[in-house]
Amino acid sequence: MQSQTEPPRQLSLPPQDGGWRGTLFALLGTLMFGAMLVAIAVYTVPNLVSDWQVRGTAQPMADGRVTEGKCSSRLVLNICDATLSVRTKTGVVSRDVNYIFTDIHSGDYSVTVLADPARPELATTDMALDKLWNRSITLLVGGGILLALTVAPVIGLIRRLRARPA
Numbered sequence: 001m002q003s004q005t006e007p008p009r010q011l012s013l014p015p016q017d018g019g020w021r022g023t024l025f026a027l028l029g030t031l032m033f034g035a036m037l038v039a040i041a042v043y044t045v046p047n048l049v050s051d052w053q054v055r056g057t058a059q060p061m062a063d064g065r066v067t068e069g070k071c072s073s074r075l076v077l078n079i080c081d082a083t084l085s086v087r088t089k090t091g092v093v094s095r096d097v098n099y100i101f102t103d104i105h106s107g108d109y110s111v112t113v114l115a116d117p118a119r120p121e122l123a124t125t126d127m128a129l130d131k132l133w134n135r136s137i138t139l140l141v142g143g144g145i146l147l148a149l150t151v152a153p154v155i156g157l158i159r160r161l162r163a164r165p166a
Contacts, residue, residue: 022160026153033149040143043098048135051124054116055132058124063087064113066125067094071109076102077138084123086115095123100142101134 069082080099085092111125128135 023157026157029153030150033146037143037146037150040100040139040146044100044139047097047099047124047128048132048139050122051128051132051135054114054119054122054124055129057116057118058114058129059117060126061086061113061115061120061123064115064123066111066113069111073103073105076104078103078105080109080127082111082125084113084125086113086120086123088120093121093123095121097124097128099128099131099135101131101138103131103134 064084064086067083067085069080071078071080073079078099078101080097082097082099083094084097085094087093109127111127113123114126114129115123
């Protein structure tokens, strides 16, 4: 008995351009990760820069208080928001701070308010200065990842549009 061999099946591939869904996801990814990058730049970078400026001259402030503060942890990434107030000769100076750093920690953080006596408006905490390098590296790595995730979809979209047959 002769066996009949079937012809090989044709495999069909999806279109290379990804269609309108690919374009939509690329734009949404760019917007989402770009917004996160802008948020880090607006809320975290100014505090980090000012902490680098006062790191050598900051002293504990007797009248320094944390009026509001909370930290949240996701795996090893910690995000802390606080409102610091320092009493000066001219009145009370209040400052909102945001810290992002990596740490394996359970429980609450205890902080002391510090400030440069010459610039009390740049109030910070001892935790922020202790984790200054950690915060800097976390910002560089996280910001780099977010920048790559913001730019990569645009590059992919441009490549797909250029590869389209005319």
